[in-house]
Amino acid sequence: MEHRTGIGYDLHRLTSGRKLFLGWVEIPYIHGLLGHSDADVLLHAICDALLGAIGQGDIGELFPDTDPRYDGISSRELLKIVYELVAKKNFSIVNVDTVVVAEEPKLFPFKKQMRQAIAGILNIKEDSVNIKAKTNEGIGEVGDKLAIAAYAIVTVVSGEDK
Ligand code: MG
Numbered sequence: 550m551e552h553r554t555g556i557g558y559d560l561h562r563l564t565s566g567r568k569l570f571l572g573w574v575e576i577p578y579i580h581g582l583l584g585h586s587d588a589d590v591l592l593h594a595i596c597d598a599l600l601g602a603i604g605q606g607d608i609g610e611l612f613p614d615t616d617p618r619y620d621g622i623s624s625r626e627l628l629k630i631v632y633e634l635v636a637k638k639n640f641s642i643v644n645v646d647t648v649v650v651a652e653e654p655k656l657f658p659f660k661k662q663m664r665q666a667i668a669g670i671l672n673i674k675e676d677s678v679n680i681k682a683k684t685n686e687g688i689g690e691v692g693d694k695l696a697i698a699a700y701a702i703v704t705v706v707s708g709e710d711k
Contacts, residue, residue, distance in 0.1 A: 562582065570587045574659050595703070597701070628671070642671050643704040644704055645673070649697065651683075653694055656682035
């Protein structure tokens with residue numbers, strides 16, 4: 550049995566005229582995240598953490614934004630593909646811990662829904678997914694509400710036993 554960890558980070562700019570998706574939950578806000586697909590910064594960070602744990606590079610390598618197949622694809626589908634890659638490599642996900650850094654909106658009311666959504670995609674228990682919501686204390690691009698960032702760390706284990 551081999552335990553491995555992976556880390557992921559992502560940041561997307563906030564812009565008007567887009568919906569805000571975090572952890573596959575649509576969150577009411579005046580702005581949304583700019584980017585390829587739905588720009589779900591939290592799911593992207595989790596994808597990268599999982600790819601790191603299994604030694605498979607990063608989300609940009611797996612889903613190049615020049616590839617029309619991924620144009621406008623939901624980040625849920627991207628995470629599902631990464632999850633299948635983890636399973637194919639014979640690893641199970643033990644837990645996912647995350648930090649979302651957003652000055653606005655307040656994410657506390659949506660954390661449970663986000664955990665449930667992520668746990669559902671990854672086929673793990675809700676308490677194996679954790680979300681910490683932070684602000685950037687008004688400093689920098691995130692503090693100025695120009696962007697939202699997310700960090701994720703995962704542990705996986707080889708074989709059937711967790
Ligand atoms: Mg991204």
